[in-house]
Amino acid sequence: MTDVAIIGGGAAGAALFGALLKQDSAATVHWITGASTAGRGVAYATRDDRHLLNVRASGMGLYVDPEEDFLQHAQSDHQDACGTDFLPRRWFGDFVEAQLRSRIDAAEKRGRRFALHAAEAVRVEPRQHGYDVLLANREVLRAGKVVLAVGALSPRPLRTVAAEALASGAYELNPWNLPQHVRAPRRLIVIGTGLTAVDTLLSASTQWPHAELVAVSRHGQLPFVHPPLPAQPYSLQSRLNATLLGCEGTADMLHAIRQAANEAPDVDWRSFIDGMRPINASLWQGLTLARRRQFLRHARWIWEAARHRTAPGSAQSIQQLRDEGRLQILAARVLGVDGHGPLEMTVRNRASQVTSRLQADLVVQATGLDTAVAFTEHALLSQMMADGLAVADPLQLGVSALPDGRLIDAAGQAQAGLYAIGSLLRGNLWECTAMPEIRAAAHSLAHALSNGQQAQGTGRASPAVA
Numbered sequence: 001m002t003d004v005a006i007i008g009g010g011a012a013g014a015a016l017f018g019a020l021l022k023q024d025s026a027a028t029v030h031w032i033t034g035a036s037t038a039g040r041g042v043a044y045a046t047r048d049d050r051h052l053l054n055v056r057a058s059g060m061g062l063y064v065d066p067e068e069d070f071l072q073h074a075q076s077d078h079q080d081a082c083g084t085d086f087l088p089r090r091w092f093g094d095f096v097e098a099q100l101r102s103r104i105d106a107a108e109k110r111g112r113r114f115a116l117h118a119a120e121a122v123r124v125e126p127r128q129h130g131y132d133v134l135l136a137n138r139e140v141l142r143a144g145k146v147v148l149a150v151g152a153l154s155p156r157p158l159r160t161v162a163a164e165a166l167a168s169g170a171y172e173l174n175p176w177n178l179p180q181h182v183r184a185p186r187r188l189i190v191i192g193t194g195l196t197a198v199d200t201l202l203s204a205s206t207q208w209p210h211a212e213l214v215a216v217s218r219h220g221q222l223p224f225v226h227p228p229l230p231a232q233p234y235s236l237q238s239r240l241n242a243t244l245l246g247c248e249g250t251a252d253m254l255h256a257i258r259q260a261a262n263e264a265p266d267v268d269w270r271s272f273i274d275g276m277r278p279i280n281a282s283l284w285q286g287l288t289l290a291r292r293r294q295f296l297r298h299a300r301w302i303w304e305a306a307r308h309r310t311a312p313g314s315a316q317s318i319q320q321l322r323d324e325g326r327l328q329i330l331a332a333r334v335l336g337v338d339g340h341g342p343l344e345m346t347v348r349n350r351a352s353q354v355t356s357r358l359q360a361d362l363v364v365q366a367t368g369l370d371t372a373v374a375f376t377e378h379a380l381l382s383q384m385m386a387d388g389l390a391v392a393d394p395l396q397l398g399v400s401a402l403p404d405g406r407l408i409d410a411a412g413q414a415q416a417g418l419y420a421i422g423s424l425l426r427g428n429l430w431e432c433t434a435m436p437e438i439r440a441a442a443h444s445l446a447h448a449l450s451n452g453q454q455a456q457g458t459g460r461a462s463p464a465v466a
């Protein structure tokens with residue numbers, strides 16, 4: 001049994017660490033968490049209770065074990081919390097920390113070996129039987145198996161943003177940094193209209209009650225909204241899924257979903273999308289590279305809005321801001337952002353194709369997950385790419401990997417003992433970033449790491465490596 005090193009202190013790292021701690025083994029589990037609070041990562045570090053989970057409480061958890069219960073934990077402080085509620089993300093962060101504490105306590109009692117390292121991993125080097133992991137504090141850990149759980153990459157500025165605008169302090173690349181801006185903007189523009197943009201707008205509306213808020217994206221499409229109570233599952237979903245698995249591309253899939261909707265007009269359309277969850281990875285893996293590219297270009301925006309829906313409470317608050325005239329949503333392409341602050345944004349309206357200029361005291365980029373490892377300044381991933389240990393997915397959706405998470409090297413070989421979990425695997429699994437998928441992946445990977453078997457991935461390798 002060889003030691004395991006998990007790199008990344010977010011919820012994916014926590015789920016895997018906890019799953020490994022539960023096993024009886026003589027090996028040591030190293031968890032390299034970086035400087036932030038272990039387990040919370042980007043999503044659950046928020047202190048703003050207007051930032052809600054986009055999964056109902058009953059669907060959230062860290063492990064797959066039946067004894068863990070997020071709802072029960074939430075109810076110990078908030079008795080009226082319900083399984084169908086979309087609770088604050090902070091509460092889930094508290095739950096993750098509590099779950100970790102109890103796993104760590106139990107592991108200590110059993111003499112299970114583990115070590116937490118509050119430092120960043122900066123290099124991974126192959127050795128004869130495993131890897132050396134170098135930390136920023138110069139410590140070197142030797143492990144037979146290494147898992148990258150580093151989440152999404154730090155956002156890169158859009159190409160249309162001028163250097164002077166970036167240097168001005170009025171262009172914010174990290175939406176979670178809003179509280180650090182002390183001067184109230186008269187107008188704040190958010191680039192993006194997805195879930196992160198929704199959170200940013202809700203925070204900004206409280207932080208600066210008099211600010212005019214604008215959100216701009218190419219389609220101006222906000223996420224669709226979850227129904228207040230779960231919709232009834234579609235009774236013929238398995239037939240629909242079988243049809244979808246036989247489709248050639250996304251146009252055929254869309255046609256199949258439309259047909260099902262026509263045949264069952266009483267079924268909430270969201271049930272069709274939710275019922276596809278178990279086959280999403282297989283559907284993605286069945287697409288050729290060209291069809292994946294086509295999907296990303298033409299259908300990604302609407303898929304993201306339909307699949308990653310917003311909590312009804314968040315949607316109501318956004319609607320209220322719009323009704324009060326405090327928030328405007330624009331469907332427009334951002335052609336440029338210039339100036340030293342205030343900033344000038346040039347946009348081309350989608351419907352009219354008219355170009356106009358908007359002034360803003362603060363522009364926040366909230367354009368979603370960045371997984372383009374080929375362009376990243378992430379020290380560890382850059383080194384692994386330079387050394388051929390990691391290769392970018394051909395569509396810049398993370399790294400090339402097998403469906404079980406094993407990384408493909410520059411020679412096209414799957415590497416023994418080198419894995420990824422979470423966002424870096426989007427190229428292979430597409431939907432792999434939400435907790436329901438992450439906790440299942442962590443469970444399967446923990447099993448594989450301890451047994452020396454492959455994790456249970458779904459389907460085939462990505463087209464570039466097949």
Ligand SMILES: Cc1cc2nc3c(=O)[nH]c(=O)nc-3n(C[C@H](O)[C@H](O)[C@H](O)COP(=O)(O)OP(=O)(O)OC[C@H]3O[C@@H](n4cnc5c(N)ncnc54)[C@H](O)[C@@H]3O)c2cc1C
Pocket residue numbers: 007008009010011012013014032033034035036040041042043044052053054055089119120121122149150151152196380421422423433434435436438
């Ligand atoms: C704002 C937001 C809201 C979300 N809401 C939900 C939700 O409601 N429900 C749901 O199911 N999913 C949600 N998600 C999906 C979310 O991505 C997952 O739930 C989960 O939090 C992802 O965890 P992660 O560990 O993969 O990534 P992250 O949370 O990004 O954590 C990765 C961590 O690794 C650290 N790290 C990076 N490089 C290194 C290194 N070299 N050495 C050491 N540490 C390193 C990073 O600093 C970071 O702390 C949300 C995501 C976001 C961004």
